[in-house]
Amino acid sequence: MFDTKTVSMEWGGKTLTLETGRIARQADGAVLATYGETVVLCAVTAAKSVKEGQDFFPLTVHYQEKFSAAGRIPGGFFKRERGATEKETLTSRLIDRPVRPLFPEGFYNEINVIAQVMSYDGETEPDVLAMIAASAALTISGVPFMGPIGAARVGYVDGEFTLNPKQEDAAAGALDLIVAATGNAVMMVESEAKELSEEIMLGGVMFAHDEIKKVVNLIIDLAEKAAKDPWDVAISDNSAIKDKLKGVVGGDIAAAYKMTDKSARSNALNAVRAKAKEAFASEDGQTQMAAGKVVKKLEAEIVRGAILKDGQRIDGRRTDQVRPIEAIVGFLPRTHGSSLFTRGETQAICTTTLGTRESEQMIDGLEGLTYSNFMLHYNFPPYSVGEVGRFGAPSRRDIGHGKLAWRALKAVLPTKEDFPYTIRVLSDITESNGSSSMATVCGGCLSMMDAGVPVTRPVSGIAMGLILEGTEFTVLSDILGDEDHLGDMDFKVAGTSEGITSLQMDIKVAGITREIMEKALSQAKEGRAHILGEMTKALGSARTELSAHAPRIETLQIDKSKIREVIGTGGKVIREIVAETGAKVDIDDEGLIKISSSDAAQIEAARAWILGIVEEAEVGKIYNGKVVNLVDFGAFVNFMGGKDGLVHVSEIRNERVEKVSDVLSEGQEVKVKVLEIDPRGKVRLSMRVVDQDTGEALEDNRPPREPRPAVDRGDRGDRRPRRDGDRGPRSGGGDRGDRGPRRDGGGDRGPRRERSEGGEGGDPNFVPAFLKNDD
Known part of the structure; x- marks a missing residue:
């Protein structure tokens, strides 16, 4: 009934299987990819025609995780999958970034790629499998895709690289690296590292590429069995248009790119494009659209030629030179920590806010409910590039840039035990002309240090570019926006003085070689060191004191057997502590208590109360107490928050006390010394041997009573x-x-x-x- 085609191989200790022909047969290409017990279905459909006047490639990638894949029901009111989560958005970008450059120039048919996780074994992240499934579906669909690509995840544990590690192993290791590549060259890198050297990072990329070649060959085997006939793609000849435009606006383009100010350069280029449009005003719409594309090609040729031949960049810098930097901390008066970071015409206002455990982010995913105490959010308003545009919910780009900065800074954060705060970093880009994500890394790190977050070391980041013509290439440090658009690579590196914490690479050509990556990493290391030096001028290390506006958190570890006593029946005791002291109290299953408040007195009051519940009284020790009940033979005093003891009438004063109520009253604050704790836990207290003003012990001068003879x-x-x-x-x-x-x-x-x-x-x-x- 089904003409099913299947290929399999052993890869990283599990079986990787690609199947087509049984499911989603009406799609142009559909592949069911299985790795272990994780299954991803990817279907590709492509429009057979192009909309009139369309001059861009509308590729859309959707990645979705079905909760049923892990045997779970979604949380929330509707109990079904809703809009894309942050993880789904990031994985969609992982698929999009390496496949987009592999479509031919001028191909504008709309393509839809939908990858869905159908089964999840709880061990291996399905993102890499989704990338493989998407590549295989595109390869067999017949669309002009110059793939296939493969993908792999690499870990680094005990000096060894591991292929597709389990989630817990990747988290415990020093590297979480995802690489996408063709059989010949690397196309994309996304990583999070714990201060690793350039040599180790490059070694991880090369290790992944060797494993990816096996996946590429497997996809080719599937294509040989099941690929559809390739589409015919018409390639237009625009050489005549190009020659005409060179004469009309070639000189104007060269002059515009000699302007170092972005606004002036942008205005000049807009005039160039208007002039080119006017030169083809009498032509048909298709020719006019082609002329607009050719103008952009001319711009790229002029800029790239100047860099390759003369080393002349748009703003006049050397290829390895970083733009001027200004860093300011404590920029905003009421935030917990803030910074203003400016590099050339790129600027970010970064703020850090500290919160308690209740501010942690709850994440409902395939793995179940998890909590994150570190968040970084990136905003890119249209005014930052002098444009009018949509302002509101974050775009996929905003989420991706924020996650890159999050990975870069995560490696230097203190542990929860050392710094029990929830941390949120907010980056608002106020100007942009090249690598606002790396400005977020630098500004975000400074704002955390300004807030008193004890980071291990400061982190800086830099964006590198590439101009590649044949075997000739030039690597550019701290690229401008135009150098990014007209260049062949966006290579971002972040790290400390000790090593790399994050690496991201996107390629616009058919991959780069090891030689180019080595050069880019080496040049980036020098740039990062320079930027760190400029950051240190503003603030070299984290402040030792938190902001006066930040909450204080103290931790207290108690024996697990005492948890019930602190919480009380139905939470009665802990609610009373919170109500009476004003501090927030949180206790986990291991007996770790976090007490938080912006008022130190409230924290101390709650801490003393809890200690009074869990600590045992010591004979001979003096405590502050409160009279809670008067009786004929003395007074009961509450001390240590949750303990009562008796002050006998003979222990109130050295002199004889005829009536207890003449000396004491309920609610009166007193100081008492523990005289005795009997086997039943009853406590005998004394006031007369304690100075009630200072709390110091007094010498007991009362002569001992003579015992009566037997x-x-x-x-x-x-x-x-x-x-x-x-x-x-x-x-x-x-x-x-x-x-x-x-x-x-x-x-x-x-x-x-x-x-x-x-x-x-x-x-x-x-x-x-x-x-x-x-x-």
Whole structure:
């Protein structure tokens, strides 16, 4: 029934299988890719015609994770997959970036690539598999795709590269690197590293490329079995248009690109394009559109030629020169940390905000609910490039640039244990002319240091460009926007003085060689060092004190057996602590307590309360307490937040106290010393041996009481008859007979004596009268 074609190979310890012909047969190309127990379906459809007047390539990539793939139901009210998450957007970009340059120039048919995760084994990220599936679907679809490409993830653990590591292994290692490449050259790099050297990063890319070649060959095997007939693509000859335009605007273009100011250069180029349009005003619409494309080609040829032949850049810099830098910290008065970072005509205002655990970002994905305590958000308003445009929700580009800066800074953050804050960095681009993402890295790092985040080391970033003609090439440091548009590579490197923390590369040609990458990495290292030096002039290390506007967080580790006591029944105790002190209190399952407030007194009050609950009282130690109850024989005092003890009437003062209420009142603050803790946990306290003003211990000058001599009762013999009349025989003994009148209300005993409740005022040798042998 199905004409199914399948190819497989062992790759990285698991079987990689590509299948077509059974599912989504009406698409131009559809591939079901399986790796382990993770399955991704990718379908490609292409429009058979081009809309009239269209002069761009409308390639759209959608990556979607089905919650059912991991046996989960989505959270939220609607319980279904909604708009693209940040991860889905980033993976869509991962697929788009390496395949877009592999379509021929002038091909403007709309193409839709949809990759969906159908099964997820919980071990390996499905993003790389989605890239492979998309490449395979494009390759067999018949559209003019100059692939295939392959993709691989690389980890680095104990000095060894690993292929497609499990998620937990990648997180624990020093490198998380994704590479996309053809069989001949690398097309895209995306990475996060823990201060690795240029040699290790390059080694990881080359390791990935060697493994990718196997995937490329597998896709070719599938294409040989199942590829559709290739489309016929008409290639127009615009040589006559080009020759005419050279004569009309060639000199004007060269003059415009000698202007170092972006606004002046932009105005001059707009005049050039208007002049070119006027020269072809009498031609048909197709010719006019072609002329507009040729003008851009002329611009590229003039700029690229000047750089390759003369080393002459648009703004007059050397190829390895970084634009002037100005860095300012503490730029905004009420933020927790802020910076203004300006490099040439690129500028970012970065702010850092510190929060408590409740501010962490909750992420609902295939892996389940996870939480992130570090966020970085990037905004690119249209005014930053002097344009009118959409302003609002972040674009895919905004999300991608923010994630690149997030990866660059994540490696130098302190652990949660050392710095228990949620951190949010916000980058607002106010000017842009080249690499605003790297300005975000620099400005974001400075703002965190200004906020007192103890980063390991400062991080700087730089964007590198490439002009490649045949075997001749030039690498450019700190590229301008025009050099990015007209060049062949966007190569971004971020890191500390000790190594690289993030590397991203996008290629507009059919890949670059190892030689070019080595040159770019070496030149970028020099540029990063220069930028770090300029950043250090503003702030060399993190501030030791947090902003006065930032919340303070103190951590307290308690025994897990005490968690229930701190929380209380139904949360009663912890709610009371929060209500009374004003501090926020958070406790995890391991007994780690975080107390937060902008008021240090509130933190200390909550901390003392909790310690009073979990700590054991120490004999001989002095505590602050509060009288909670008065009784005839003394006062009960609450101390250590959650403990009560008795101050006997004899321990209130050295002098005799006739009535406790004459000296103490409920709610009164007192200082007490622990005298004794009995086996049942009852605590005996004293006020008289503590200076109530200073809290210092006083010498106990009261002479010890003489114990009463013991009374020799002699041989008591038989117990006399019971005194309670004819109550019957006493259980366990003989008949005591008539007890006679009770002695507690008359006779010669005098007033009844109250026995002491644990104070030293009671005589330990006291014997009640009715037990004496005085018959």
